[in-house]
Amino acid sequence: MLAKHGFISALGRLTSHSPSSSSSSVLRRQEFLVRTLCGSRIHRPKLIRAMSSTSEADAENVLRIVTPSLDPKRHKGQAGKIAVIGGCREYTGAPYFAAISALKIGADLSHVFCTKDAATVIKSYSPELIVHPVLEESYSISQFSEEEKRKVQDKVLGEVDKWMERFDCLVIGPGLGRDQFLLECVSKIMVLAKKVNVPFVVDGDGLFLVTNSIELVKSYPLAVLTPNVNEYKRLVQKVLNCEVDEQNSEDQLRSLAKQIGGVTILKKGKSDLISNGETVRSVGIYGSPRRCGGQGDILSGSVAVFLSWAQQLKSSPESSLENPAILGCIAASGLLRKAASLAFTKHKRSTLTSDIIECLGERYGFLSY
Amino acid sequence: MLAKHGFISALGRLTSHSPSSSSSSVLRRQEFLVRTLCGSRIHRPKLIRAMSSTSEADAENVLRIVTPSLDPKRHKGQAGKIAVIGGCREYTGAPYFAAISALKIGADLSHVFCTKDAATVIKSYSPELIVHPVLEESYSISQFSEEEKRKVQDKVLGEVDKWMERFDCLVIGPGLGRDQFLLECVSKIMVLAKKVNVPFVVDGDGLFLVTNSIELVKSYPLAVLTPNVNEYKRLVQKVLNCEVDEQNSEDQLRSLAKQIGGVTILKKGKSDLISNGETVRSVGIYGSPRRCGGQGDILSGSVAVFLSWAQQLKSSPESSLENPAILGCIAASGLLRKAASLAFTKHKRSTLTSDIIECLGERYGFLSY
Numbered sequence: 001m002l003a004k005h006g007f008i009s010a011l012g013r014l015t016s017h018s019p020s021s022s023s024s025s026v027l028r029r030q031e032f033l034v035r036t037l038c039g040s041r042i043h044r045p046k047l048i049r050a051m052s053s054t055s056e057a058d059a060e061n062v063l064r065i066v067t068p069s070l071d072p073k074r075h076k077g078q079a080g081k082i083a084v085i086g087g088c089r090e091y092t093g094a095p096y097f098a099a100i101s102a103l104k105i106g107a108d109l110s111h112v113f114c115t116k117d118a119a120t121v122i123k124s125y126s127p128e129l130i131v132h133p134v135l136e137e138s139y140s141i142s143q144f145s146e147e148e149k150r151k152v153q154d155k156v157l158g159e160v161d162k163w164m165e166r167f168d169c170l171v172i173g174p175g176l177g178r179d180q181f182l183l184e185c186v187s188k189i190m191v192l193a194k195k196v197n198v199p200f201v202v203d204g205d206g207l208f209l210v211t212n213s214i215e216l217v218k219s220y221p222l223a224v225l226t227p228n229v230n231e232y233k234r235l236v237q238k239v240l241n242c243e244v245d246e247q248n249s250e251d252q253l254r255s256l257a258k259q260i261g262g263v264t265i266l267k268k269g270k271s272d273l274i275s276n277g278e279t280v281r282s283v284g285i286y287g288s289p290r291r292c293g294g295q296g297d298i299l300s301g302s303v304a305v306f307l308s309w310a311q312q313l314k315s316s317p318e319s320s321l322e323n324p325a326i327l328g329c330i331a332a333s334g335l336l337r338k339a340a341s342l343a344f345t346k347h348k349r350s351t352l353t354s355d356i357i358e359c360l361g362e363r364y365g366f367l368s369y
Numbered sequence: 370m371l372a373k374h375g376f377i378s379a380l381g382r383l384t385s386h387s388p389s390s391s392s393s394s395v396l397r398r399q400e401f402l403v404r405t406l407c408g409s410r411i412h413r414p415k416l417i418r419a420m421s422s423t424s425e426a427d428a429e430n431v432l433r434i435v436t437p438s439l440d441p442k443r444h445k446g447q448a449g450k451i452a453v454i455g456g457c458r459e460y461t462g463a464p465y466f467a468a469i470s471a472l473k474i475g476a477d478l479s480h481v482f483c484t485k486d487a488a489t490v491i492k493s494y495s496p497e498l499i500v501h502p503v504l505e506e507s508y509s510i511s512q513f514s515e516e517e518k519r520k521v522q523d524k525v526l527g528e529v530d531k532w533m534e535r536f537d538c539l540v541i542g543p544g545l546g547r548d549q550f551l552l553e554c555v556s557k558i559m560v561l562a563k564k565v566n567v568p569f570v571v572d573g574d575g576l577f578l579v580t581n582s583i584e585l586v587k588s589y590p591l592a593v594l595t596p597n598v599n600e601y602k603r604l605v606q607k608v609l610n611c612e613v614d615e616q617n618s619e620d621q622l623r624s625l626a627k628q629i630g631g632v633t634i635l636k637k638g639k640s641d642l643i644s645n646g647e648t649v650r651s652v653g654i655y656g657s658p659r660r661c662g663g664q665g666d667i668l669s670g671s672v673a674v675f676l677s678w679a680q681q682l683k684s685s686p687e688s689s690l691e692n693p694a695i696l697g698c699i700a701a702s703g704l705l706r707k708a709a710s711l712a713f714t715k716h717k718r719s720t721l722t723s724d725i726i727e728c729l730g731e732r733y734g735f736l737s738y
Contacts, residue, residue, distance in 0.1 A: 070658035070718065072639050075598050079660060106718040109662045120486075124493040127462035128663065128721050133486075361719025 055250065057274075057281040059334025066310045066331045067106070080107035082304045083163065084171045085189055086204070087114025088137055088182060091175030092121040094204060097294045097353055098174045098301035099129050104360040105305045105335070111167070113160055115182070116140075118175070134159040135186075137179040149181070156185045161192050168308035169199045173206020174297045183209050190216050197222060199307055199325070203300040207231045211238050219261030221276075224307065224325050226266045226300050235265075249273060250280045264325035266303065268296065272333040276326055283333040288340035294353030295340065298360070302332035335360065424619065426643075426650040428703025435679045435700045436475070449476035451673045452532065453540045454558055455573070456483025457506055457551060460544030461490040463573060466666035466722055467543045467673075468498050473729040474674045474704065480536070482529055484551070485509075487544070503528040504555075506548040518550070525554045530561050537677035538568045542575020543666045552578050559585050566591060568676055568694070572669040576600045580607050588630030590645075593676060593694050595635045595669050604634075618642060619649045633694035635672065637665065641702040645695055652702040657709035663722030664709065667729070671701035704729065 068079065082102040087095035095118070099110040111130045112122055119133030136152055144152065170193055172186060186209060193200050199222035202210050207227055210217050211234050217223040227235055236244050236252065239259050245252050250273060257265045258277030267273040271284035307328030339359040343351045346359075437448065451471040456464035464487070468479040480499045481491055488502030505521055513521065539562055541555060555578060562569050568591035571579050576596055579586050580603050586592040596604055605613050605621065608628050614621050619642060626634045627646030636642045640653035676697030708728040712720045715728075 067718075072656060072658045074658070074660060075638075076660040076662055076664075103661060103721055104719045106659075108660045120490055123461050123490040126723075127465045127494050128661070128723065129462065130460065130662070132459055361716055 055280050055282050056271075057283055057330045057334075059283045059285055059330050059337075062327055062330040063306075063334050066306050066313060066327050068309055068312070077108050077166075080168050080305050080308050081109045081111075081166055082107050082169055082171065082301065082308070083111040083113060083167045084174060084301065085113050085135075085160075085186060086172070086174040086176040086206070087112055087118035087122055088135070088175060088177035088179065089115060089117040089139075090177050092118045092125075093294060093353075094175030094297045096122050096125045096129070097297035097357065098171045098203075098304075100126055101298040101301035101357055101360060102171075102305050103128055104357055105302055107305045110301075111163070114175075132159065132163075135182055137177070138181040139179075141181065153181075153185055153188070157188055157192065160189050164192055164198060165196050167198055168311075169201065169304035171201045171203065171300045171304045173202050173204040173209070174300060176205035176209075178205055178208060187213060187216055194220055194222075199224070199304075199311065201226060201300045201303045201307070203227075203296055207235070211235050214239060214260060217260060217263050219263075221262055221264075222325065223263040224266060224303055224329060225260075225263060226268065226296065226303060226329075228268045228296060232267050250275070250282075254278070254280050264323075264329060266299070266329040266333065268299070272329075272337075274326055274329040274333070276323060279323070279326065281326060281330055283330055283337065285334060286337040286341040288337075288344035288351065288356075290340070290344055290349065290351045292351060292353055295336065295356060298339075298353065298356060299332055299336050302335055302360075303328050306331035306335075424649050424651050425640075425654075426652055426699045426703075428652045428654055428699050428706075431696055431699040432675075432703050435675050435682060435696050437678055437681070446477050446535075449537050449674050449677050450478045450480070450535055451476045451538055451540065451670065451677070452480040452482060452536045453543060453670070454482050454504075454529075454555060455541070455543040455545040455575070456481055456487035456491055457504070457544060457546035457548065458484060458486040458508075459546055461487045461494075462663060462722075463544030463666045465491050465494045465498070466663045466726065467540045467572075467670035469495055470667040470670035470726055470729060471540075471674050472497055473726055474671055476537075476674045479670075480532070483544075501528065501532075504551055506546070507550040508548075510550065522550075522554055522557070526557055526561065529558050533561055533567060534565050536567055537680075538570065538673040540570045540572065540669045540673045542571050542573040542578070543669060545574035545578075547574055547577060556582060556585055563589055563591075568593070568673075568680065570595060570669045570672045570676070572596075572665055573600075576604070580604050583608060583629060586629060586632050588632075590631055590633075591694065592632040593635060593672055593698060594629075594632060595637065595665065595672060595698075597637045597665055601636050619644070619651075623647070623649050633692075633698060635668070635698040635702065637668070641698075641706075643695055643698040643702070645692060648692070648695065650695060650699055652699055652706065654703060655706040655710035657706075657713035657720065657725075659709070659713055659718065659720045661720065661722055664705065664725060667708075667722065667725060668701055668705050671704055671729075672697050675700040675704075 084095045084099045095112050095114055099112050102110045113132045113134055114122060115135045115137055116133040119131045123131045134156055136156060141149055141152055201224045203226045207225060233244050236256060239256055253265060253267055253273050253275045254277060257263060257275045262277045264276040271282045274281045307325055310324035310327035339356050342359040342362055343355040347355050453464045453468045464481050464483055468481050471479045482501045482503055483491060484504045484506055485502040488500045492500045503525055505525060510518055510521055570593045572595045576594060602613050605625060608625055622634060622636055622642050622644045623646060626632060626644045631646045633645040640651045643650045676694055679693035679696035709725050711728040711731055712724040716724050
């Protein structure tokens with residue numbers, strides 16, 4: 001995992017704007033940032049504006065704090081190893097977008113676990129990804145007996161499990177499809193991940209699976225769900241037994257996250273809303289009016305990277321920062337919205353998801369490395 | 370092979386900065402360069418700084434000397450024919466990175482020998498490569514009898530052997546995977562290469578193979594191993610029966626290379642360390658803090674090209690330069706580190722391995738063509 005690598009200096013770097021660099025001023029600055037992130041009100045006009053009525057998070061600040069410093073002493077893997085579970089005969093773009101976004105943001109290694117049909121195509125999109133053709137869909141085992149099918153499932157799980165502990169975060173769902181046999185395997189992959197405390201972000205068809213089997217994520221604090229309008233609607237109906245209430249969207253989101261035992265939910269929209277059942281944050285900066293498919297995949301890959309970075313930040317003894325999942329969601333949302341805005345400035349209505357991915361790096365321009 | 374093509378003029382070119390072009394000054398210049406490369410101390414402040422306490426090699430100078438001049442009279446193949454042995458169902462990016470890097474550096478032809486599954490994908494990355502779908506993994510021959518398996522192995526070896534003498538250097542290991550049947554074939558490919566004195570660079574899963582069967586490379590002076598932190602650790606444990614000693618890393622590396630009978634080892638790290646059991650050189654110039662996967666593949670492809678160029682330089686009667694493997698490692702390390710540094714300047718944390726490959730050519734800017 002990512003322990004002990006640069007997070008102290010990442011926090012330290014932020015103090016460089018302070019006129020004094022004494023340790024007490026460093027400490028005050030860190031406390032200030034911790035309050036900014038974790039919700040305690042403080043009496044500075046800018047922050048009151050940022051935190052109070054709208055719960056708008058200071059996404060740029062979170063992004064700065066969560067991003068580890070780049071240290072030449074570190075070696076491959078220490079800046080993040082992400083795996084996307086998705087990609088089937090029908091869908092190949094979504095898992096690619098999620099996986100390549102993770103690399104563009106700064107992860108060292110990005111894997112994809114998909115079906116054989118999807119693997120050749122996803123590999124051909126980019127030599128940067130490690131693509132494992134291990135998942136199976138019903139059509140390829142339709143002639144098999146129940147016993148043979150069980151063996152195939154065991155084999156799939158074995159192939160994923162041997163890698164599991166190496167990953168800092170999974171993204172489950174982009175381009176997964178809805179094949180029953182495949183979704184059963186993915187349910188069991190979630191169980192494997194929980195066993196060894198690997199966090200996961202659930203999006204797309206992964207949310208279809210989870211909405212119908214909420215126990216798969218219930219009370220797992222390292223699960224993040226990233227629903228769009230329709231996926232959110234189904235979640236609310238299933239879990240809260242009611243319709244979406246746009247008038248009280250923050251309270252409803254908090255209730256939903258609480259009802260699922262404190263998982264973190266990033267509800268995508270004009271402003272993104274984030275809650276773990278306790279606090280609610282929103283990110284409404286930048287963004288683009290272009291709604292081309294695939295932007296949700298960038299987001300899920302980004303949340304995975306920032307969540308794993310934030311988790312290590314939490315374990316730094318110099319920091320009392322909490323809620324790595326919420327921090328990861330804020331950072332990812334801010335990053336995507338800025339990249340989408342940059343891409344839209346360049347390409348206007350012609351903006352494609354690949355154009356936004358190209359802008360993910362530019363977003364980092366404000367960081368001083 | 371590359372004999373008699375431009376290496377004399379490569380050395381000669383370096384004399385052009387000398388105020389006198391008499392043959393005695395050419396000779397002095399060559400002796401000066403030989404001492405620079407081969408470790409004899411001389412009393413010029415710059416060289417003392419470059420060579421003494423840190424054993425830091427003058428990588429830029431080595432790069433200049435090793436690189437042959439481009440001569441319109443030469444024909445295709447004379448600037449290098451490289452083959453990568455690697456690429457299986459799971460991995461396709463690594464052999465591609467190694468093979469395309471060899472071309473970008475200046476080799477004329479770059480081949481890949483991989484499995485059928487990998488071949489289609491690697492071909493799709495680039496029309497520049499010659500990709501042979503000849504390797505086999507266990508899963509594709511699982512129904513075969515032992516006799517049939519032996520025939521498959523013979524066929525694989527025949528397919529590689531008919532090309533062997535045409536190659537100036539092999540790169541064994543990028544994306545090879547760990548399939549037992551495939552690794553057995555690759556062991557035998559190493560034996561074939563040694564029979565006809567074709568040098569080879571071993572990286573990635575090739576190092577896994579070699580660490581477990583050290584006799585495959587033992588006492589073969591044309592073998593270069595390029596381990597990263599973890600691969601080096603396993604090599605030290607297996608060969609020296611102890612743990613890595615960071616306090617005495619140069620001595621330990623020398624012992625390791627000596628113990629394996631004088632193979633050359635390039636130990637990758639913050640500074641790269643190179644030894645053949647006699648001398649130890651380090652290359653610490655430039656570099657990048659980004660650790661995205663695939664950079665090791667660029668390095669192995671680069672070592673292959675520079676080693677084969679340096680080998681021809683050695684055979685030039687005008688030069689008494691030695692250690693082509695060490696020269697190749699120094700040049701490749703310096704080149705990769707500069708290219709990585711250039712790519713990082715452009716792309717910062719978003720740098721991908723493909724971005725570094727794009728910068729390999731720019732590195733040559735300081736050369737006069």
